Amino acid sequence: MTTIDTDPDTGLDPLEFSVTRNLAAKNAAERDAILASPGFGQNFTDHMVDICWSVRGGWHRPRVSPYGPISLDPAAAVLHYGQEIFEGIKAYRHADGSVHTFRPDQNGRRLQRSARRLALPELPVPYFLQSLRELIAVDGAWVPSGDDQSLYLRPFMFAKEAFLGVRPAHKVAYYLIASPAGAYFKGGVKPVSIWLSEDYSRAGKGGTGAAKTGGNYAASLLPQSEAYENECDQVVFLDQDRNVEELGGMNVVFVYKDGTIVTPQSDSILEGITRDSLLQLARDRGHHVEGRNVSLDEWRQGVASGDIVEVFACGTAAVVTPIGTLKGRDFIDEQPTGTLALELRQELTDIQYGRAEDKHGWLYRLDA
Numbered sequence: 477m478t479t480i481d482t483d484p485d486t487g488l489d490p491l492e493f494s495v496t497r498n499l500a501a502k503n504a505a506e507r508d509a510i511l512a513s514p515g516f517g518q519n520f521t522d523h524m525v526d527i528c529w530s531v532r533g534g535w536h537r538p539r540v541s542p543y544g545p546i547s548l549d550p551a552a553a554v555l556h557y558g559q560e561i562f563e564g565i566k567a568y569r570h571a572d573g574s575v576h577t578f579r580p581d582q583n584g585r586r587l588q589r590s591a592r593r594l595a596l597p598e599l600p601v602p603y604f605l606q607s608l609r610e611l612i613a614v615d616g617a618w619v620p621s622g623d624d625q626s627l628y629l630r631p632f633m634f635a636k637e638a639f640l641g642v643r644p645a646h647k648v649a650y651y652l653i654a655s656p657a658g659a660y661f662k663g664g665v666k667p668v669s670i671w672l673s674e675d676y677s678r679a680g681k682g683g684t685g686a687a688k689t690g691g692n693y694a695a696s697l698l699p700q701s702e703a704y705e706n707e708c709d710q711v712v713f714l715d716q717d718r719n720v721e722e723l724g725g726m727n728v729v730f731v732y733k734d735g736t737i738v739t740p741q742s743d744s745i746l747e748g749i750t751r752d753s754l755l756q757l758a759r760d761r762g763h764h765v766e767g768r769n770v771s772l773d774e775w776r777q778g779v780a781s782g783d784i785v786e787v788f789a790c791g792t793a794a795v796v797t798p799i800g801t802l803k804g805r806d807f808i809d810e811q812p813t814g815t816l817a818l819e820l821r822q823e824l825t826d827i828q829y830g831r832a833e834d835k836h837g838w839l840y841r842l843d844a
């Protein structure tokens with residue numbers, strides 16, 4: 477067990493995790509073979525963390541156990557009504573071997589906001605942080621050390637109560653699993669092509685767009701296949717007033733000729749931590765940053781007139797991807813390419829991998 481002191485902000489004592497070692501854990505050679513070419517989301521570490529919650533008992537039975545299938549009652553509410561939320565965050569290995577993650581307090585707080593919207597219990601942030609440390613304590617060797625490689629951490633929470641009535645579940649599980657991730661772009665960052673979804677939206681006013689919940693992703697799969705049919709990599713969604721929202725799992729940022737940076741802001745957009753961090757780095761460089769509505773017309777006209785000089789998408793998995801093309805039913809707009817997106821990407825990843833000074837105190841050490 478890792479020793480952590482009572483949390484100064486919440487007064488919560490750390491949880492006491494039971495640890496059951498995986499007797500069939502991969503050996504160093506097997507692990508190294510996977511880490512040599514990890515891909516994304518295909519291989520998992522030897523252990524997982526879970527914490528139970530019930531109305532009566534609150535958060536209880538924190539465990540580290542061998543990674544493996546979860547047994548669920550077929551009537552578990554998540555399987556019927558989708559009461560589920562998740563997070564995505566990475567662990568990075570620095571040159572001195574130490575393991576760090578990036579702004580995990582932000583992920584912990586976002587998990588709480590998502591929980592509120594999905595009527596799930598809020599996991600205290602200190603427990604969230606402890607779960608990350610507990611997993612790294614047993615599976616730290618799974619954090620790869622190659623260029624742009626990381627260990628992708630996937631915290632999630634779901635309604636496990638066996639009950640077909642419609643109400644918030646009285647029994648819930650929080651889990652944490654981890655998957656080694658290779659460089660997202662093999663052979664350098666390439667601009668992506670984006671399909672404009674006109675028939676489908678990802679979120680509505682008052683809906684769950686701002687929560688990280690599986691249902692939003694389920695709703696994006698059909699429009700995403702429409703994007704593939706139209707030879708595009710990703711799909712971008714509009715709101716009911718034809719303002720730009722975001723891609724299926726990444727935020728959008730526009731760079732203007734005068735250096736102003738604009739990103740769509742609304743209650744139905746997921747607030748990305750990558751976006752927030754990139755915008756802070758841009759402010760540090762003297763850029764003026766605005767969060768406001770951006771209509772599709774403003775985007776298309778801005779590109780046509782030369783007012784918009786760069787458009788990019790951002791999120792934890794890919795960090796930053798320039799947008800090369802916007803394709804709609806009756807148009808194809810080539811997007812201007814600049815250098816800011818890739819400069820900010822470099823600056824951010826330099827901080828994450830410990831190659832540049834962490835001026836904002838964003839790093840959080842996981843292995844000590």
Ligand SMILES: *Cc1c(COP(=O)(O)O)cnc(C)c1O
Pocket residue numbers: 564688722723724725726727746747748749750751790791792793
């Ligand atoms: C997770 C996510 C993002 C990106 O958030 P990050 O914190 O930057 O990883 C953007 N949009 C959606 C819909 C997401 O689920």
